[in-house]
Amino acid sequence: MTATAYNYKIFPPDGDVEAFSNFSSYLKVGNTAPDPELVDLATGGAARLSDYSAQGLTVVEFGSLT
Amino acid sequence: MQDLYADQHVQSVFVYVREAHPGEIYGHHDTFERKIEYATAFRDLFALRRPLLVDDLTGTAHNAFGRLPNMTYILGPGNRVVFRADWTDPPTVKAALDYLLAIRQRRREGARFAPFYAEIEGARWVDQAAFNAGLARNGPRAVTEFVEAQQRWARGEHLGAVNRRREAPTAAPDETP
Numbered sequence: 627m628t629a630t631a632y633n634y635k636i637f638p639p640d641g642d643v644e645a646f647s648n649f650s651s652y653l654k655v656g657n658t659a660p661d662p663e664l665v666d667l668a669t670g671g672a673a674r675l676s677d678y679s680a681q682g683l684t685v686v687e688f689g690s691l692t
Numbered sequence: 693m694q695d696l697y698a699d700q701h702v703q704s705v706f707v708y709v710r711e712a713h714p715g716e717i718y719g720h721h722d723t724f725e726r727k728i729e730y731a732t733a734f735r736d737l738f739a740l741r742r743p744l745l746v747d748d749l750t751g752t753a754h755n756a757f758g759r760l761p762n763m764t765y766i767l768g769p770g771n772r773v774v775f776r777a778d779w780t781d782p783p784t785v786k787a788a789l790d791y792l793l794a795i796r797q798r799r800r801e802g803a804r805f806a807p808f809y810a811e812i813e814g815a816r817w818v819d820q821a822a823f824n825a826g827l828a829r830n831g832p833r834a835v836t837e838f839v840e841a842q843q844r845w846a847r848g849e850h851l852g853a854v855n856r857r858r859e860a861p862t863a864a865p866d867e868t869p
Contacts, residue, residue: 633721633722633749635720637714639844640849640850641850645759650778678703679767679769679770680770682702682768682769683701684702686705686764688709688757688760690734690761691826691829692834
């Protein structure tokens with residue numbers, strides 16, 4: 627998915643219903659979650675979820691301003 | 693919630709992803725710098741105290757976890773998924789954490805547990821006022837586009853995919869005569 631398609635300017639007519647319909651069918655409980663590189667806003671440096679999950683249970687919430 | 697579990701080694705992070713409802717004030721991310729700018733606004737607006745991790749511009753992390761606007765996962769060591777929800781509902785997350793922590797505590801005390809797989813049908817309280825305020829904050833266009841989407845949903849458009857989510861996968865062929 628390109629950056630332009632991913633960062634839509636207009637809310638898609640179907641509300642990205644494809645993502646909702648696919649959610650329950652992959653990355654199940656018991657699977658190993660991916661560990662892509664993220665940017666820590668506080669430091670500007672690279673961070674990964676595994677940096678946190680190595681220390682114990684880690685609650686990961688995804689979201690934006692809306 | 694992070695304070696509630698601070699002494700139990702529970703970590704809590706927020707991953708900032710694309711703007712679900714771009715508007716005139718907060719629009720879509722056209723550059724990574726813009727994404728950082730909006731993530732900073734988000735942190736300040738909600739006085740977020742959790743570490744805020746920003747996904748890349750193409751949504752690599754967001755896509756890998758399901759691309760929904762407000763998911764919650766709980767990960768264990770090795771990034772093992774121990775809980776996942778397609779929307780964030782704080783009481784549900786708290787119930788899951790209490791469940792998982794209680795098992796860990798009882799295991800430390802010597803109780804024997806066998807792993808098993810479970811699913812639950814979630815129900816989340818909808819804070820419509822807060823959601824509407826968020827749309828308005830992003831800009832009038834975000835409000836209009838969501839109202840129009842609701843009207844399409846009310847007319848039954850795009851529901852096929854939503855319903856498929858609730859259907860069981862194709863069953864194995866019936867071998868009985």
